[in-house]
Amino acid sequence: MSIAPVELFEWTPEFAVHVPDIDQEHQNWFRAMNRLHEAMLAGRGVEILGTLLAELTKFTMNHFANEEKLMATVHYPEMLAHIQQHEDLRRRVSEVEARFERGETAITIELMLLLSDWLRNHEIVIDRRFGDYVQVDRSFAAYLESLLHGDLRGCGLIVQRLLAEGISFKELYLNLFQRAMYRTGELWMKNEISVAIEHLATTITLSMMSLTHPTLFNTPRSGKKAVVTCVGGELHQVGAQMISDTFDFLGWDSFFLGANTPVDGLLELLADKQPDVLCLSVSINSHIRRFKETVKKTHAHFPGLDILAGGQAFLHYSAEANRNPHLQFLHSLDELEAWIATRKTTDSRS
């Protein structure tokens, strides 16, 4: 029976970063790896090493240059870390090539593992994130315009399209919703839009966030619970909603209480739900007094309960954290993700 070789690395649309040139180059990369696999399967990997390494060198020169140029054009926030990874692969490919030129040929398995690792950790994860950013960035101007015009449908169509393209939840939250809300806030502060428009943008954003919820609820549950709320008097709830959704997306059951939650009501809910963490959101500095009162009362009733605090009011504030081991200040969704991951690790150790 003849045994047909299988395409070990199959490029499927789920790997698309939706930038045609980059996608094309990624597909070439997949093809090169399949060629190496086929040659190795015949025990003749060494025969194509020269060609393959030449292609890889060309790839790392051209493809990386293209990506880096695009990153600079769209002001990609993770550009430096991304370029660092490119440098790392360039160096490793050069090392392998130098060894090959010195006459070392027993390097096919090492090369295959190096390339698979790159594919698994860079192209599928890191490039995909960049692709998502590019997609969102390209839609940002239209989204912001729709948002400022109160065009719920226009915003909805953009978000639905991005969701259909498989853009990650985090990318949408950070680089579409949050970015658009920050921009709206700036325009309001410059008196270029009215407070009514700012409120309209907020309600539309909350609606847009709800469009992602079917994705959030599909993730496997971890059995952990979080209560997320704004402190009493605080009316800006978009940030808190993002925190709550992030918990849901990462498998926690999140109870989002919304804006302006009085302490007594919060304590009752905590007694009922027995969460693993309480998240408090404060956007306006004048509500920090309420925040302190909430923390104090919560710890009086639930001494071991971890409290995470976040929001614009805490951008430069962390005085309380030094004194209270159960209180942490988080400044971004990345920090929240890291905190949840740490909690997962702690649990697996215990």
Added chain:
Amino acid sequence: MQLTDRLRIRDVVIPLRARPSDASAQSLGQVIADLDSLNHDTEQGFLSIGGKLSQFMQTVSVISSELAALANAEHGQQASQALTHALDRATEIRAAHGSSDRGLAGMRHEVGLLKRTLSGFQETVSTFRTLGLLTRIETARLGSTGTDFSDLADDVSLLAGQVHAKVASALSIADSLIPPIESAMREISTLEAGQTKDLPALISGTLASLSSFRDVQDRAHESSDRLGAQYGNISDAFKKLIVSIQFHDITRQQVEHVIEVLRRLNSESGKVDGNPSSHPRGTSAVLALQSAQLADAEKKFRASVESVEHNLEGIAMHVLEMANESRALSGVREDGKGSFFLPMEQDCGAILRSLGDTANAESAMRSTRKGLAETIDRMNSPIQEILQIETKMRMMALNARISAFHLGADGSALDVLASSVQELASECRERSDLLVVSLGSMSETATRSRDEAGQDPGGVPGNEGGCMDELSIAVKDLHSATEQSFALISQIVARGDCLAEDLVSTRKEFSVGTLFAEAVTRARGSMQEIGDKSQSGLLSDESEESESGLADFMSLYTMQAELDVHESVTRVATGSVPAEWNSSPSGNAEELGDNVEFF
């Protein structure tokens, strides 16, 4: 009741009268259309799985073959032999290098002696020059009487100059001998480190890896055996799947029956009173009967679908187990960064590097040793010339002494000078003899060394580097086999993962169960409604008898009867025929009725 009576549905539809109903006629038509569409859709669902079955089975078979190929691969057998051979030879190589190293050390000592001897010549040359000068003075003192001796002074000076030049040349050659000797000794040291220390360690490491690989192969064998059983389970599951799919055919036929009856019912409508919307009498009972048929079909269909889903899940589970077992064989870590095969490859690479270094050192040493022998040969020439000069000097001194003797007392001083020249020439001879002996010894060492360098390190003439070449080829083959196994396991894992994913996705896409249940519920609801409406228009006396008969028939008429036929026919095919079938006059397929299909 005969079997044929139970199966001939057309005889059961008794034309009865009913009140007209437009809505019910439309509903009936809709039910027929729905059921038709249902049959088509479910057929597609089952066909889709059926179509994938052969592909699934082929993939499982390929995985099985690949695993067996891995288990039975003659991986590294040849390499193992060559490595063991090379390990044995390493001891011989060490001994050969030790002897060679000692020879070179001796040669370095000889060069030292040679240089000291040659330096001794320089003093002699100086004495010769002094003697030449004294001869010239003495000759001048004798005046015309000493004319014959003026040539002696010139000759002594000339020969002293020649000796000086030759000694300088020999010393220069002797100096040039030291660097290649030291270089050769360093090369031996490199070879010693490479061939007799590093290489055996690398070879031992590779042999250990090969042994570990054999363990992997043993596990692959066990996996292959387990896979055999697993493959049996999967094949059984596939067979059950096929039976489940065939079983669906029965429900399809049941639905077809119902459609047929409903069509007839629809076509009978209006024939009695000319109103196309009026149904024949007994419609309610017929619909109840067909509704029961549908309920029965739905029950069987559900069982069939559950069985298909269960079997697909079972196969997917077995396939995943196979893939995981294969993944464990490759020792690939979850992050994909390491594999059992990587150290194997690194061992091969290290051996090939070491062999490359050794080959370079061997080549350099061969060239050094060859140069050494040539240099020593070159040194022979000035020393032979010194010997000739020394002979000339002795002859010249002898002639001078004879001439001095003829001069009598006047010649006594010159006689002393001539005898000194003679003595010095004798000393030169002794030194030259020593040089010749030293050179002979060095030449012998160099020649031996050159010959050894041109041979296989084990000492087999005419098989230059044979052992190392054999080892190099074997290690390259080993690497080739290693990458092949690595790629094969990766392929097995990928195939297993793909198949499992495909099975899970097929299982997810297989939604005909819900579709069927919903459609049947809907159809039965509509039929109930039409039946109720029809029932309300019937005369009670006329209907009672018919309804009672139909109720009896309904209890008998299910497609179970067809299933019985199917099973009985299967038994006939396998030689097990029930007695009632043998006695039945309707034992052939045509007499079983139009609604029976053999499959």
